[in-house]
Amino acid sequence: MQSTLPKQDGIKEKMDHFKAALKLNGVKLTHQRMIIFKEVAESEDHPNAESVYKAVRKKLPMVSLDTVYRTLWMLQDLDLIKNLGGKDRVRFDGNMKPHHHFICNECGLMRDFFSNEFHQIEIPKEVKNWGNGETVHIEIKGICIACSKKSRVKSKKKSQL
């Protein structure tokens, strides 16, 4: 199930796109779906299902976590959001333009960035022998400002085994 509508930008356009995609795919537009999509589309945080659930509950106290999950996967199938693996819980991304991520190794903060340079690089030949590359996604991992301030105080507490 795949919409073929053009990608949009601002939240208003995203909502319109969302509604059109649902209609196009014969999926019913419900209050829950609207609120859930809006939450992810507006978020900069790449939230996990639990976070979306908590946020959505403020506006819709009766939603259940499983509806959030079901809706999130449905939105993914309709190409309205993306899901980003993640070590523990899955996180979601409402930004559908090609982009890359900075990820904090300490707190998991995740931010989008764009890069023409990265886009211009061509895929190594060895990769072409394995299959057809469709997307190139770069992850820069490190420590965010907030966490590096903290660690300056607390110093090393990392070794736990």
Next chain:
Amino acid sequence: MQSTLPKQDGIKEKMDHFKAALKLNGVKLTHQRMIIFKEVAESEDHPNAESVYKAVRKKLPMVSLDTVYRTLWMLQDLDLIKNLGGKDRVRFDGNMKPHHHFICNECGLMRDFFSNEFHQIEIPKEVKNWGNGETVHIEIKGICIACSKKSRVKSKKKSQL
């Protein structure tokens, strides 16, 4: 807990490095740990815990899955292997040299590649405002040769919602 020994290459060197790292960190060298590490170190597949478990059982029929998990996390803490999130189950990588991945969206096949070009690119300024980037990891996702052959036969069966 972190070893500071130099990184090594061939399986023999990896095993030596492994033993040295364990000793250096006061971790006992057991038969299980040896077999488990060797399995990941020799694998090209980026296996998950279950796969490692199955492979290890051939040589060591009595190991338990939880020992595999415990060992895998321990190896990660000692910087002997890396863990790669993954949508469902966690996968492990015995290649400790900086490298990137090609990943098949269909079957999950994962292969390592190196790229000087990618390494030379500088980190965008916006990213520097968020924190300190330590590693740059590129994921090229697409369809592997084997899967594209299959889909040529079966054609589209993807839409499920």
Next chain:
DNA sequence: ATTACTGCAAAGCATTTGCACTCCT
């Protein structure tokens, strides 16, 4: 001999599913 390591079985958690009720179109 000590103390870490292991296997077992049971627990934890994130995510999924079956079912009966509710609400869009």
Next chain:
DNA sequence: AGGAGTGCAAATGCTTTGCAGTAAT
């Protein structure tokens, strides 16, 4: 009206943990 969508509770599946026996230094 009729079927998709929802909430609830129970189930699933990966991973973790407590404990008592086992093995490495």
